[in-house]
Amino acid sequence: MYVAVKGGERAIENAHRLLAHERRGDRSVPELSLSQISEQLGLAVDRVMSEGSLYDRELAALAIKQARGDLIEAIFLVRAFRATLPRFGATEPVDTGAMRVQRRVSSTFKDIPGGQVLGPTFDYTHRLLDPGLAQGGDPEDPALAATSDVPMPRVTDILGQDGLIEPSPAAEADAPVGDLTRDPLSFPAGRDLRLQNLARGDEGFLLALGYSTQRGYGRNHPFAGEIRFGEVEVEFFAEEIGFAVPLGSIELTECQMVNQFKGSATEPPCFTRGYGLAFGQSERKTMSMALVDRALRARELGEDVIAPAQDEEFVMSHSDNVQATGFVEHLKLPHYVDFQSELGLLRKLRQEFADANAAPALKEAAE
Amino acid sequence: MNAPTYNFAYLDEQTKRMIRRAILKAIAIPGYQVPFASREMPMPYGWGTGGVQVTAAILGPQDVLKVIDQGSDDTTNAISIRKFFAKTAGVETTTSTDAATVIQTRHRIPEAPLRAGQVLVYQVPIPEPLRFLEPRETETRRMHALAEYGLMHVKLYEDIARFGHIATSYAYPVKVNARYVMDPSPTPKFDNPKMDNCPALQLFGAGREKRIYAIPPYTSVVSLDFEDHPFTRYKFDAPCALCGAEDSYLDEIVTDDKGSRMFVCSDTDYCEGRQAAGHRGVESAAPHKEAVHG
Amino acid sequence: MAVTTIELQPGFADKVLAAQSTFRTVMEAMARPGQVMAVDDEVGHPPSMMVGVAAVALTLLDQDTPVWLDDAFASASDVGAWLKFHTGAPIVARPDAASFALVAAPAALPDLSVFALGTAEYPDRSTTLIMQVPSLAAGESFRLRGPGIDGTTALTASLAPADLFARLSINQALFPRGIDVILVDDRSLVAIPRTTRLAASGV
Numbered sequence: 133m134y135v136a137v138k139g140g141e142r143a144i145e146n147a148h149r150l151l152a153h154e155r156r157g158d159r160s161v162p163e164l165s166l167s168q169i170s171e172q173l174g175l176a177v178d179r180v181m182s183e184g185s186l187y188d189r190e191l192a193a194l195a196i197k198q199a200r201g202d203l204i205e206a207i208f209l210v211r212a213f214r215a216t217l218p219r220f221g222a223t224e225p226v227d228t229g230a231m232r233v234q235r236r237v238s239s240t241f242k243d244i245p246g247g248q249v250l251g252p253t254f255d256y257t258h259r260l261l262d263p264g265l266a267q268g269g270d271p272e273d274p275a276l277a278a279t280s281d282v283p284m285p286r287v288t289d290i291l292g293q294d295g296l297i298e299p300s301p302a303a304e305a306d307a308p309v310g311d312l313t314r315d316p317l318s319f320p321a322g323r324d325l326r327l328q329n330l331a332r333g334d335e336g337f338l339l340a341l342g343y344s345t346q347r348g349y350g351r352n353h354p355f356a357g358e359i360r361f362g363e364v365e366v367e368f369f370a371e372e373i374g375f376a377v378p379l380g381s382i383e384l385t386e387c388q389m390v391n392q393f394k395g396s397a398t399e400p401p402c403f404t405r406g407y408g409l410a411f412g413q414s415e416r417k418t419m420s421m422a423l424v425d426r427a428l429r430a431r432e433l434g435e436d437v438i439a440p441a442q443d444e445e446f447v448m449s450h451s452d453n454v455q456a457t458g459f460v461e462h463l464k465l466p467h468y469v470d471f472q473s474e475l476g477l478l479r480k481l482r483q484e485f486a487d488a489n490a491a492p493a494l495k496e497a498a499e
Numbered sequence: 500m501n502a503p504t505y506n507f508a509y510l511d512e513q514t515k516r517m518i519r520r521a522i523l524k525a526i527a528i529p530g531y532q533v534p535f536a537s538r539e540m541p542m543p544y545g546w547g548t549g550g551v552q553v554t555a556a557i558l559g560p561q562d563v564l565k566v567i568d569q570g571s572d573d574t575t576n577a578i579s580i581r582k583f584f585a586k587t588a589g590v591e592t593t594t595s596t597d598a599a600t601v602i603q604t605r606h607r608i609p610e611a612p613l614r615a616g617q618v619l620v621y622q623v624p625i626p627e628p629l630r631f632l633e634p635r636e637t638e639t640r641r642m643h644a645l646a647e648y649g650l651m652h653v654k655l656y657e658d659i660a661r662f663g664h665i666a667t668s669y670a671y672p673v674k675v676n677a678r679y680v681m682d683p684s685p686t687p688k689f690d691n692p693k694m695d696n697c698p699a700l701q702l703f704g705a706g707r708e709k710r711i712y713a714i715p716p717y718t719s720v721v722s723l724d725f726e727d728h729p730f731t732r733y734k735f736d737a738p739c740a741l742c743g744a745e746d747s748y749l750d751e752i753v754t755d756d757k758g759s760r761m762f763v764c765s766d767t768d769y770c771e772g773r774q775a776a777g778h779r780g781v782e783s784a785a786p787h788k789e790a791v792h793g
Numbered sequence: 794m795a796v797t798t799i800e801l802q803p804g805f806a807d808k809v810l811a812a813q814s815t816f817r818t819v820m821e822a823m824a825r826p827g828q829v830m831a832v833d834d835e836v837g838h839p840p841s842m843m844v845g846v847a848a849v850a851l852t853l854l855d856q857d858t859p860v861w862l863d864d865a866f867a868s869a870s871d872v873g874a875w876l877k878f879h880t881g882a883p884i885v886a887r888p889d890a891a892s893f894a895l896v897a898a899p900a901a902l903p904d905l906s907v908f909a910l911g912t913a914e915y916p917d918r919s920t921t922l923i924m925q926v927p928s929l930a931a932g933e934s935f936r937l938r939g940p941g942i943d944g945t946t947a948l949t950a951s952l953a954p955a956d957l958f959a960r961l962s963i964n965q966a967l968f969p970r971g972i973d974v975i976l977v978d979d980r981s982l983v984a985i986p987r988t989t990r991l992a993a994s995g996v
Contacts, residue, residue, distance in 0.1 A: 316534035458544030473668035473687035524917040527986035644913035715941035
């Protein structure tokens with residue numbers, strides 16, 4: 133006799149237990165600590181903070197540990213936690229021009245005020261697997277220069293002085309700060325919401341879209357005006373005391389692309405901008421973001437919208453990896469009721485097909 | 500480290516207010532999809548976050564909650580959501596359709612008729628019935644504004660031309676209160692007639708797509724069709740093998756690798772209720788056959 | 794600041810659960826137009842504001858919902874401060890910018906077209922009217938039909954303005970745009986969403 137499946141609750145509990153066991157792995161191997169993750173897998177932590185939209189290295193490290201290194205799962209954990217946090221308000225805009233720079237490169241000028249600073253980068257490492265690293269051990273201390281007070285103006289500001297690049301639109305002081313996690317999104321979306329969407333967007337998705345613009349799908353002639361990484365101060369304007377109080381500093385990567393110029397009968401030609409910003413050191417993300425930001429400005433700049441990267445609804449609706457992974461993976465939930473409905477329809481159609489094709493044969497046989 | 504603390508029914512009060520306002524507008528404009536600022540829930544998008552947010556916004560300590568997936572209270576996702584509310588809201592849960600005040604569902608409408616005072620909350624993956632015909636939100640919103648639904652009729656008619664039937668067997672589009680074309684969520688079209696003139700309030704939540712919509716009680720819900728190809732609700736020839744029901748939606752159970760099948764009620768509460776009342780099926784299924792009933 | 798808050802009436806005794814149960818009352822009312830529902834939560838309210846209005850305001854209003862007050866509410870000294878303290882809702886002068894409009898003296902209700910009626914694409918972006926009326930227990934009889942009503946239903950009420958249903962007939966022409974109304978008499982409330990039509994009326 134057939135008995136319907138029961139005991140799902142115990143199955144779930146046991147699955148969670150098994151997951152915890154697998155997460156721990158071989159118990160003779162020392163367990164990972166959160167500081168090991170945040171110190172030694174720092175770029176993974178940076179990505180989880182960026183796409184998780186929450187600057188907290190310790191929570192991001194916990195999420196990575198809990199997710200067994202699955203970064204999208206870790207981003208999801210951070211997002212779900214973030215959604216429960218109270219909001220006190222928005223900070224003052226951070227000043228990336230005053231960043232304590234650890235790395236800063238420009239591809240548009242050979243030398244720039246403050247200089248090119250290579251900093252910690254994979255760029256010129258030869259990608260040879262390092263057996264020394266497999267052994268472990270302490271690396272050499274870094275070579276340090278004396279701290280310098282030479283200002284490092286942003287390359288776009290230098291171009292801006294001569295009017296060679298469009299000005300960054302100044303925000304209206306009283307305008308509310310758009311937040312797509314608090315208000316339902318409608319199209320067309322303003323650039324503030326687009327940039328928020330891209331900042332939270334999946335690095336791989338933005339990488340592919342940015343790449344597609346370089347290959348001609350919405351080409352916008354980019355130059356990496358500047359990429360800088362370092363620390364900036366965060367300040368919050370406290371209504372009660374009437375001035376901005378420092379909250380601390382965070383690490384950011386900023387990419388300013390200098391793109392194809394615009395101009396008209398009434399306006400002199402000038403370069404246009406694409407902007408990327410991320411928590412921590414995330415150059416691939418910010419460069420991709422800047423390419424896609426510029427592509428999404430097509431309508432504003434009077435360009436034809438012909439490529440996926442220029443299509444605001446397409447990009448914004450599919451950039452979020454927490455949404456995407458949820459919906460793709462939901463296909464593993466039971467769908468047998470709908471499948472049954474399809475089966476029923478398909479069997480009926482096949483039967484009708486068979487009947488229709490059998491009929492002439494019978495007729496012929498009778499003749 | 501910031502240790503998480505949660506409000507009654509998980510959502511904070513501001514979020515609940517925002518969802519509650521959306522629900523009221525949804526009821527006032529039957530079948531219209533109200534945008535809402537869906538939150539990131541501690542379960543994946545596509546796994547019922549919309550339904551969970553709607554349920555969390557309406558649920559109170561006096562409620563009795565039932566959660567089904569595929570008609571069953573015992574599927575893992577139904578259990579997981581039921582446990583979530585038992586834990587965060589401390590509400591009483593049940594598997595009985597009749598005892599429930601709030602029923603959250605994925606893919607089915609219970610077989611037992613719903614009554615006034617009950618609320619049925621649907622989990623919705625893609626709320627826009629026109630989405631597969633026109634992917635752009637700006638366009639579909641305009642179509643709804645103008646009640647311009649020709650595209651949907653063309654699609655259904657193309658099915659007829661190709662297959663001889665409307666080839667949509669679930670998420671079958673309906674027109675609500677003679678105005679909005681609405682996606683009933685991916686329920687089999689077998690369930691569509693239950694939505695019409697239903698005494699219970701029906702609420703629909705789409706978390707990833709950030710939409711809430713509703714069918715008030717006693718509201719006309721008509722499945723789209725054509726005069727020469729009227730909507731039909733198919734039904735199985737064989738009764739349920741366990742309870743003998745002839746009026747319920749059946750799951751096909753593959754019993755061996757030689758083509759044997761049996762058919763049992765998808766609504767487990769309905770089936771168990773009938774068995775408890777003494778109804779019996781044959782326990783072994785007859786060869787599968789289907790018939791169309793008007 | 795402290796003085797003002799002490800003088801203000803309190804709001805809900807239990808913020809979370811009272812908001813939930815009031816919401817269910819309002820939701821049931823909106824789902825069953827014409828049926829009289831009762832708010833049974835403990836709630837403080839300014840003297841000129843009925844319990845039902847106060848409960849609905851505490852349940853639905855916050856910093857995201859601009860609210861418009863009619864002259865009677867606007868000139869009552871404590872209503873604005875009470876709303877601001879308990880809900881944080883910004884009080885706006887333009888009725889078409891309001892998510893909610895609170896009306897203490899409905900006889901002087903302005904023409905409905907001054908409120909937000911939504912757009913064809915976003916009909917939900919409309920003002921919800923919350924009005925104190927003379928009685929939801931006695932008075933004229935109104936026979937209503939529409940979604941939420943099994944056939945027709947009778948509402949016995951003394952309404953102001955007297956031609957309220959005639960004014961609400963704009964909902965028929967505008968649909969899906971339109972205006973949704975919650976009528977309040979003390980603890981009783983009745984919802985008239987934009988889909989409800991007057992089938993007949995009499996004494």
